[in-house]
Amino acid sequence: MLKKVFIATLVAAFALSGCKKEPGSKYVKRQRPPVVKQAEPTLPPADQLGEKTTFELTYHGITGKDDDLPANGGWGFGSDNVDSPFVKAVKKKANNKLYISRNHFLYDREFAPIEYKGKKVLYAYFDINGDGKLSDDEQLSPATDISERNRRGGGSTVFITPDFTVTDDMGNNMPFRVMLWVGFHGNFKPNVTWSPMSVFEGTAEMNGQEMRMYLFPNFQSKCFTQYGRGSYGLVPASKEKKGHISQPQFSSLIVHEKNFYRVTVDEVNPDTQTIKISLIEDKTPRGKIALDIKGKGEFKNKLNHANLQGDTDKTIYFSINKGMNELPTGDYSISYGSFRYGKDNIDKYFTSFRNIPAFAIKADETTMVELGKPEVKVQAVEENKRYNHDKAYKTEFTKDTAIYIDAIFVGMAKETYRGFEQKIKKGNRSRREDIKARILITDSEGNEVVNKEMEYG
Numbered sequence: 252m253l254k255k256v257f258i259a260t261l262v263a264a265f266a267l268s269g270c271k272k273e274p275g276s277k278y279v280k281r282q283r284p285p286v287v288k289q290a291e292p293t294l295p296p297a298d299q300l301g302e303k304t305t306f307e308l309t310y311h312g313i314t315g316k317d318d319d320l321p322a323n324g325g326w327g328f329g330s331d332n333v334d335s336p337f338v339k340a341v342k343k344k345a346n347n348k349l350y351i352s353r354n355h356f357l358y359d360r361e362f363a364p365i366e367y368k369g370k371k372v373l374y375a376y377f378d379i380n381g382d383g384k385l386s387d388d389e390q391l392s393p394a395t396d397i398s399e400r401n402r403r404g405g406g407s408t409v410f411i412t413p414d415f416t417v418t419d420d421m422g423n424n425m426p427f428r429v430m431l432w433v434g435f436h437g438n439f440k441p442n443v444t445w446s447p448m449s450v451f452e453g454t455a456e457m458n459g460q461e462m463r464m465y466l467f468p469n470f471q472s473k474c475f476t477q478y479g480r481g482s483y484g485l486v487p488a489s490k491e492k493k494g495h496i497s498q499p500q501f502s503s504l505i506v507h508e509k510n511f512y513r514v515t516v517d518e519v520n521p522d523t524q525t526i527k528i529s530l531i532e533d534k535t536p537r538g539k540i541a542l543d544i545k546g547k548g549e550f551k552n553k554l555n556h557a558n559l560q561g562d563t564d565k566t567i568y569f570s571i572n573k574g575m576n577e578l579p580t581g582d583y584s585i586s587y588g589s590f591r592y593g594k595d596n597i598d599k600y601f602t603s604f605r606n607i608p609a610f611a612i613k614a615d616e617t618t619m620v621e622l623g624k625p626e627v628k629v630q631a632v633e634e635n636k637r638y639n640h641d642k643a644y645k646t647e648f649t650k651d652t653a654i655y656i657d658a659i660f661v662g663m664a665k666e667t668y669r670g671f672e673q674k675i676k677k678g679n680r681s682r683r684e685d686i687k688a689r690i691l692i693t694d695s696e697g698n699e700v701v702n703k704e705m706e707y708g
Contacts, residue, residue, distance in 0.1 A: 277333070278333040278334055281361065283358060283418060284420055286421060286422040287420045287421055287477070289421055289476070289477060289478070290566050292503030292504075292513070292515065292564060292567075293563075294531075295513070299533070299535045300532065302458075303530070303531045304456070304462075304529065304530045304531075305455060305527060305529045306454070306464040306528045306529075306530070307526075308453035308466055308526045308527070309453060309524060310426045311450050312413075312414045313450055314411070314448075315401045315430060316398055317493060318492065319492055320492045320493075321401060321493070322430055322446040323446060323447055325403070326354075326356070326445045327445070328353050329352075330440075331353040333362070335362050335383065336384070337360070337376075338364055340383075340384060341364040341385055345374075349364045349367075350367065350440055351364050351365075352364070352441075354445050356445075356470050356471045359381040360378040360415075363375055363376060363378075365433055367441055374391060377429075379413060379415045380415065391410045391412065392410075393408045393410060394409045402432070408432075409432055413428070415427055417473045420474055420477070423474075424521045426521075426524055427473060428449050430445070430448045431445055446470075447468050447470045449475075450465050451525075452465045461487070462486070462488060463484075463487070463490070464485050465484035466481060466501065469482075475501075475526065476526060477501070478503055479501070479502065479565070481500075482498040482500055483505075484496040484497060484498055499569065499570055500570075501568075502569050503515070503566035504561070504564075504569055505530070506570070506575075510532070510533075511532075511533035511535075511579055513531045514529070515529045515531070535579045535580055536614035536615070537577045537578065537580070538577070538580050538612035538613045538614055538616050538617070539577055539612075539616070540578055540612060541618070542554055542619075542620050542622065543623075544622055544623040550592050550594045551594070551597040552591065553573060553590060553591050554571075554573055554590050555589040556570065556571070556587075556588060556589050557570065557585050557587070557589075558570050558586045558587040559571065560583065561583060562581075562584050579612070580613060580614050581611075583609065583611075584606075584607055584610070585606075585620075586606065587603065588605075589604070590604075599674055600671060600673050600674070600686075601673075602671045604622065604667065605666060605667050605669075620664070622662050622663060623663060624663045625660035625661060625662045626660065629690065630644040630658075630659070631644060631654045631655065633653070633654060633655070634652075634655045635653070637655040647695075658688050658690065670686070670688075671685075672684060672686060687704040688704070689704050690702075
């Protein structure tokens with residue numbers, strides 16, 4: 252069984268060092284990212300394909316009202332003191348303080364100044380046409396008819412932009428819309444969260460039932476139809492929009508109600524703001540997958556969930572849940588998964604893992620994927636470099652350096668685990684609690700500096 256407590260030793264030598272204040276950055280207009288070519292899916296032979304259903308989807312800007320789809324996640328990007336031409340124009344107009352929110356995903360209109368007085372948010376300024384100039388319709392007033400579930404708490408102020416045109420990473424000029432939540436969270440500077448508010452939707456009859464399909468964009472790429480980036484929803488047409496709609500990754504192979512379908516993008520027409528998507532029943536041979544999870548001693552285990560990717564066909568991204576182990580033949584890897592385990596009670600412990608290397612599913616065979624026996628790996632980096640792409644983990648640091656310590660657990664298939672949970676019963680209720688790792692830090696002479704349980708996050 253997997254151990255409940257992990258002890259690791261990290262050696263740190265300390266000597267005094269100082270920190271420099273980063274200078275302000277100069278505004279440089281960002282160029283459009285290079286166009287990304289859509290990968291083409293590999294379809295099975297015609298005799299292994301069944302009925303085809305085509306959805307014609309039309310663009311819809313989500314309103315934020317109670318009878319519409321909810322906001323699709325939220326991203327915070329912080330602020331910037333760079334004076335772009337648009338920010339300069341806003342500063343000439345505004346009569347109160349400005350907080351310059353920055354959105355790295357919108358390269359040609361990345362700055363959105365927020366005008367506020369005290370803790371009252373007055374306006375948001377957004378460069379709708381992306382020309383770097385300020386026009387009257389680019390001063391947005393707070394939305395007043397937003398549903399409570401889209402407000403992120405009673406103290407937030409919400410802005411929704413009109414539809415505008417973006418060039419997505421595949422080079423298509425597509426309609427788009429965003430929502431901004433503005434709050435204060437205990438200080439006197441606003442905090443801004445962004446969400447895309449765009450969807451393509453349409454209906455078609457599928458297996459004798461009227462179904463509705465949604466395409467949601469990937470915010471960073473703005474793409475609705477890029478395999479592995481955007482997401483989709485597939486629900487009965489009668490389902491209310493305000494209800495929960497699952498949004499799996501957009502993929503050339505999907506699973507719906509335990510049936511597999513091949514997905515093709517037949518047409519993207521920015522002029523008519525329509526997209527045609529076909530779902531074709533997959534009738535390829537099937538094989539099975541089973542996890543052989545190793546640990547200390549014998550214990551039971553059961554897969555909860557797994558995200559699979561195609562190994563040779565990079566357009567395949569789909570998920571399977573417990574009780575579903577039959578897959579179309581092909582080569583796959585697992586990017587993320589989770590399972591429950593225990594010696595006597597299979598629900599006693601829970602963990603999630605990432606990055607199982609490629610394996611083959613063969614017709615009428617069961618492929619056993621071995622994993623488990625995790626060993627702890629402790630890593631440390633300067634606190635101010637923890638988010639750097641080129642960060643280098645080290646074991647020695649100069650005195651008074653603030654460091655960020657991270658513990659990961661690496662299994663026999665080189666899969667990684669971020670932590671483990673156990674089921675705790677208190678009174679009549681049960682819940683899962685983190686099993687904390689213990690970290691021991693000593694100086695260069697072996698003297699104990701820190702010996703405590705690590706906090707998650």
